[in-house]
Amino acid sequence: xxxxxxxxxxxxxxxxxxxxxxxxEREAMLALSVSPRHYRPHTPISRQGDVEPRVFFxxxxxxxxxxxxxxxxxxxxxxxxxxxxxxxxxxxxxxYNSLGSITDLSVYEISRSVLTKxxxxxxxxxxxxxxxxxxxxxxxxxxxxxxxxRNAMIRTAHYLQELGARLAAIGExxxxxxxxxxxxxxxxxxxxxxxxxxxxxxRELRENELVSFRAGVVEFLNRQKLSRLTSFDxxxxxMN
Amino acid sequence: xxxxxxxxxxxxxxxxxxxxxxxxEREAMLALSVSPRHYRPHTPISRQGDVEPRVFFxxxxxxxxxxxxxxxxxxxxxxxxxxxxxxxxxxxxxxYNSLGSITDLSVYEISRSVLTKxxxxxxxxxxxxxxxxxxxxxxxxxxxxxxxxRNAMIRTAHYLQELGARLAAIGExxxxxxxxxxxxxxxxxxxxxxxxxxxxxxRELRENELVSFRAGVVEFLNRQKLSRLTSFDxxxxxMN
DNA sequence: CGCAGACTTGAAGATTATCAACCACCGTGG
DNA sequence: CCACGGTGGTTGATAATCTTCAAGTCTGCG
Numbered sequence: 001x002x003x004x005x006x007x008x009x010x011x012x013x014x015x016x017x018x019x020x021x022x023x024x025e026r027e028a029m030l031a032l033s034v035s036p037r038h039y040r041p042h043t044p045i046s047r048q049g050d051v052e053p054r055v056f057f058x059x060x061x062x063x064x065x066x067x068x069x070x071x072x073x074x075x076x077x078x079x080x081x082x083x084x085x086x087x088x089x090x091x092x093x094x095x096y097n098s099l100g101s102i103t104d105l106s107v108y109e110i111s112r113s114v115l116t117k118x119x120x121x122x123x124x125x126x127x128x129x130x131x132x133x134x135x136x137x138x139x140x141x142x143x144x145x146x147x148x149x150r151n152a153m154i155r156t157a158h159y160l161q162e163l164g165a166r167l168a169a170i171g172e173x174x175x176x177x178x179x180x181x182x183x184x185x186x187x188x189x190x191x192x193x194x195x196x197x198x199x200x201x202x203r204e205l206r207e208n209e210l211v212s213f214r215a216g217v218v219e220f221l222n223r224q225k226l227s228r229l230t231s232f233d234x235x236x237x238x239m240n
Numbered sequence: 241x242x243x244x245x246x247x248x249x250x251x252x253x254x255x256x257x258x259x260x261x262x263x264x265e266r267e268a269m270l271a272l273s274v275s276p277r278h279y280r281p282h283t284p285i286s287r288q289g290d291v292e293p294r295v296f297f298x299x300x301x302x303x304x305x306x307x308x309x310x311x312x313x314x315x316x317x318x319x320x321x322x323x324x325x326x327x328x329x330x331x332x333x334x335x336y337n338s339l340g341s342i343t344d345l346s347v348y349e350i351s352r353s354v355l356t357k358x359x360x361x362x363x364x365x366x367x368x369x370x371x372x373x374x375x376x377x378x379x380x381x382x383x384x385x386x387x388x389x390r391n392a393m394i395r396t397a398h399y400l401q402e403l404g405a406r407l408a409a410i411g412e413x414x415x416x417x418x419x420x421x422x423x424x425x426x427x428x429x430x431x432x433x434x435x436x437x438x439x440x441x442x443r444e445l446r447e448n449e450l451v452s453f454r455a456g457v458v459e460f461l462n463r464q465k466l467s468r469l470t471s472f473d474x475x476x477x478x479m480n
Numbered sequence: 481c482g483c484a485g486a487c488t489t490g491a492a493g494a495t496t497a498t499c500a501a502c503c504a505c506c507g508t509g510g
Numbered sequence: 511c512c513a514c515g516g517t518g519g520t521t522g523a524t525a526a527t528c529t530t531c532a533a534g535t536c537t538g539c540g
Contacts, residue, residue: 067381067385069385069389069390069471070471071389073389074389075384075385075388075389077381077384077385088370088374089370089373089374089377089378090374092367092370092371092374092479094475096378096381096475096476097381116367119363119366119367119370120363120364120367121363123359123360123361123363123366124360126359126363126366126367126370127332127356127359127360127366129366129370130328130329130332130359130366130369130370130373131332133329133370133373133377134328134329134330134332136377137329137373137376137377137380138329138336140377140380140381140384141307141317141336141337141380143384144315144317144380144383144384144387145307145309145315145317147384147387147388147432148315148387148431148432149309149311149313149314149315149432150309151526151527151528152527152528183485183486183487184486184487185486185487191388192387192388192389193528193529194528194529194530195486195487196487196488196489196528196529196530197527197528197529199487199488199489200488200489200528203488203489214487231309231310235334235336236336239332391494391495391496392495392496423517423518423519424518424519425518425519433496433497434496434497434498435518435519436496436497436498436519436520436521437495437496437497439519439520439521440496440520440521443520454519
């Protein structure tokens with residue numbers, strides 16, 4: 001467990017994107033008893049309706065929080081990345097979303113009971129979780145306005161920019177783009193579109209020299225033009 | 241202030257929908273210094289980007305949290321009702337959403353500084369806010385899957401059911417329906433549709449003997465048929 | 481080689497938006 | 511009291527957006 005905590009310490013040192021930890025908060029986090037786990041790509045981790053929910057800190061890899069509909073469709077709510085925390089809310093009540101891995105996924109897992117006790121004993125922790133929670137709310141809010149009020153092209157471009165900004169914040173990708181393991185079908189489930197329409201939309205974005213997403217890599221072809229189109233503003237991703 | 245606290249005490253006694261307060265939490269809440277305010281219908285209360293955010297507890301009336309787009313469109317994120325809490329997250333960082341009243345609106349207002357101090361001193365409070373936060377996340381999540389993966393008819397019906405369930409939980413409306421002050425245009429901004437299309441969709445719902453929304457009142461014409469259509473499940477609105 | 485999964489393209493159809501009227505109601509001011 | 515304007519609601523015709531169906535390509539891998 002010492003070794004594990006050691007790794008967790010390293011994780012904490014590189015704070016979850018945008019959510020900066022103060023000294024006290026870091027200390028409190030380190031007192032938590034966590035267990036590391038690994039999941040293969042495309043494995044379900046928990047399903048909506050599950051009891052005994054847990055909280056996950058992503059150490060590496062891409063995950064995916066989604067909701068299944070009786071029609072067979074699904075809506076992806078968020079794609080958490082390294083440093084993101086999953087299931088804070090589920091730890092307080094029933095779990096309404098499903099969780100799965102997209103790539104190979106390494107996480108630190110904390111049980112609900114450990115967490116709730118810890119929060120009550122260490123008030124600073126609550127501040128941390130509230131901040132994480134705030135960021136997540138801002139993200140879904142943006143996805144909602146994305147699907148509600150932007151057409152396929154702007155919507156897709158906006159989301160690719162969001163991913164870029166989130167990855168940049170954790171030191172992945174570069175000025176020109178990033179690697180993205182999402183399939184077009186998964187992207188469609190994020191954006192509330194058809195995989196086929198996503199395909200066409202991506203082609204259009206490419207032909208218009210805005211963004212290109214091919215063979216698992218997203219390339220920004222003209223960031224200025226792109227930002228003019230989407231009016232993307234990554235502020236909602238940062239919390240301080 | 242004694243008198244005001246008194247009123248707030250009554251408010252706390254009738255706990256925010258679905259979020260049940262335990263004795264400790266109630267006590268902690270009462271220790272907060274709150275100020276009551278009133279807003280006329282359709283007045284902006286705070287705009288996205290505002291500093292010095294506050295937290296609001298709705299005492300009566302309908303409010304509306306939304307996001308404005310450069311295109312002139314807007315997306316309504318949520319329509320908080322009596323007992324709902326607004327701005328918990330904004331109190332922790334920048335404010336990304338705008339807030340306005342829809343009807344006459346009475347609220348209790350708490351400043352950011354008072355709140356953050358209170359949470360650190362009274363850990364139970366954080367549990368309360370986390371629970372409120374969890375419910376709100378569940379609600380946006382549902383709105384996201386609503387706009388992302390359900391067509392106009394199911395989407396509209398589903399939302400009218402959500403409003404019904406939320407109102408029922410605070411003792412408003414009855415078996416057959418409820419009063420709804422939203423205009424078709426506002427409803428459109430909630431659902432990510434055009435006002436015109438909302439109009440047509442409402443007519444269709446009426447003609448199919450499912451729900452009727454006319455002259456400010458929503459009437460459920462056939463709840464069974466409606467639930468078969470939407471597969472609405474109000475569990476996401478409850479937290480315990 | 482052959483198969484499976486992801487991606488691509490075309491043609492046709494459904495859903496939703498846009499444009500342009502028009503109606504009904506309500507509060508205001510002459 | 512009535513004319514007036516404004517807002518919210520309603521309807522039709524037309525256009526854009528997105529989905530569905532159907533078929534095909536490409537690639538990695540047993």
